């Protein structure tokens with residue numbers, strides 16, 4: 261067995277992103293608040309990439325893949341642990357093919373590539389990693405068979421897998437949670453109260469600001485979506501260096517900050 265990474269799980273040298281397709285207007289969404297505007301989405305995405313670079317990541321940007329409207333959400337078809345990419349099986353029918361489409365770029369950019377071996381489903385948005393634990397939320401996109409398939413791979417890389425439940429009505433486990441540092445997560449009060457984060461300290465999003473929970477810690481900074489001032493102030497008060505990014509276009513198709521990059525070290 262390999263050992264888990266010795267550096268904190270929020271320190272990244274690299275990130276892999278995919279440009280939003282103009283077909284993102286056909287992206288999946290739980291409720292319709294209008295289509296994203298491809299031009300505005302591209303600008304929002306460019307600012308996101310700049311922020312990753314500003315935080316110290318080398319960002320490789322893949323071309324848009326028009327065949328897959330949701331392919332800008334590159335976190336869902338793969339998980340990267342210790343520089344090894346695990347090709348996942350996204351649970352939405354229109355997104356399953358994103359995994360095979362991403363595989364060549366993973367082979368090029370990662371140290372190693374491992375595939376799930378059964379026909380279970382796992383979306384990367386349901387996975388929160390700490391230094392030595394992989395927390396996986398079962399959801400409409402991630403099932404028990406996917407979880408068990410992932411378990412053997414994750415354990416072979418020196419991590420433990422904990423299978424939890426994503427609250428009903430919530431797209432992904434990480435829609436409601438994110439890692440802030442080695443022992444702290446940011447989560448909605450509902451997910452915090454579910455007992456998912458044993459052994460970790462939990463900071464809760466402010467009431468009415470639940471959508472702020474999909475943040476990302478990247479090296480020195482915590483990226484937070486714009487529009488959640490109380491949560492931003494709370495994080496600032498707790499000593500985090502908060503960077504605010506606009507995610508209004510991504511939000512129209514249920515996307516947020518974590519989904520738009522695969523962050524890793526090599």
Ligand code: CIR
Pocket residue numbers: 287288289330333335336352355384385386431432434435513514515516518519
């Ligand atoms: C979907 O429903 O799959 C996309 N429209 C949004 C995916 C967001 N990904 C994530 O939260 N990890």
